Each structure stands twice: as C-alpha cells, then as structure tokens.
C-alpha cells in the first residue's frame with residue numbers, strides 16, 4: 504500500500520477539480536458527478552463534452568442587444584412581432600429567459616453583462632452602457648424598462664441609467680416593487696415577474 508497516492512486515479516482527480524470550479528458545485532458534488540460520468544456510457548460523456556464545446560464555439564453575443572445567440576442579430580432583435588418602442592434592460596442573458604417565460608413582454612432587450620459595483624471594481628465602462636446609449640440615439644424607443652436586480656448593485660445601476668437616459672426624452676420605468684429586495688431576476692417566479700412588469704412605474 505502506498506499512502507502517498509491519492510485514493511482517486513489522476514484523470515478522476517482532474518475531472519473532480521474541473522467540476523468543482525462550476526458555480527454551486529462543492530467538492531462532494533464534484534466527486535459524485537465525476538463517478539457518475541465514469542460509470543455512464545462513453546457516448547453520454549461524449550455528448551456532454553461536445554455540448555460544452557459547441558456552446559463555446561457557436562454562441563456569440565448579439566451585436567444589437569448583447570444577448571447570447573447562435574445567429575446575429577438574435578431571434579428577438581430580428582423578429583417582426585416585437586414592439587420596437589420598448590427596451591428592457593437586464594443584467595444577464597438568463598434574465599431574458601425569465602422575462603420571456605412570463606409571455607407578457609413583447610418589446611426588445613439590452614443585456615448589460617453585469618451591474619455597477621464599486622466594491623467589486625465594476626465601473627460604468629465595464630458593462631454595456633455605451634452601447635445602450637448608441638443604440639437609443641435616434642431609435643424609435645419611447646420607453647426603457649430598468650429590470651436590473653433589486654440588490655444594491657442593481658439599484659445603483661438603475662439610478663445611473665435613469666440619469667443618463669431621461670434627458671434623451673425617453674420614458675424610464677423600473678419594475679414594480681413586488682420583487683423583494685435582493686431578488687435576482689433569474690430566480691423570480693412568473694407571477695411575481697408578471698406583476699412587477701405590469702406594475703412598472705416611471706422613475
């Protein structure tokens with residue numbers, strides 16, 4: 504017996520390490536997943552590896568709204584059925600999924616890819632604000648809906664955007680207070696989100 508050897512073979516250790524880097528996956532879950540994959544048919548493991556790689560290869564950001572997409576412009580920006588006078592501002596692409604799931608919003612989106620956070624060193628130039636202003640300039644947009652998260656960073660970002668956008672003569676609204684403080688949009692349920700959208704108020 505050799506005590507210097509890790510109980511896992513090296514390739515398993517590597518997989519555990521990589522899985523452990525994923526959000527929400529602790530060392531124990533990483534180990535469980537690694538052993539699951541080890542037992543799974545090779546074909547399934549191949550499909551998973553391939554799905555990961557094709558996301559990296561084929562997904563880009565829409566050049567208009569910065570949503571993740573496999574075609575540019577994205578389906579929402581290309582669609583004839585969307586209301587081009589409304590743009591909903593969100594922090595992350597996943598937030599679009601949550602809002603689309605409610606089926607009540609028919610306008611366009613703009614993904615900031617973050618929120619202003621001085622404590623984490625995220626400034627106004629680190630998220631897609633400049634692109635938003637360029638996009639609004641001379642556009643038919645008459646309402647911008649601020650749907651950033653209801654935590655400190657999201658509120659700061661909303662206030663900052665309000666100051667920038669309202670002088671352009673565009674109505675700026677914020678999702679209603681139905682969302683409890685600290686809510687990340689992506690995890691809000693449909694009923695709460697629908698209420699927040701319908702009850703949005705001008706800032």
Ligand SMILES: [Zn+2]
Nearest residue numbers: 565568577580
């Ligand atoms: Zn788009």
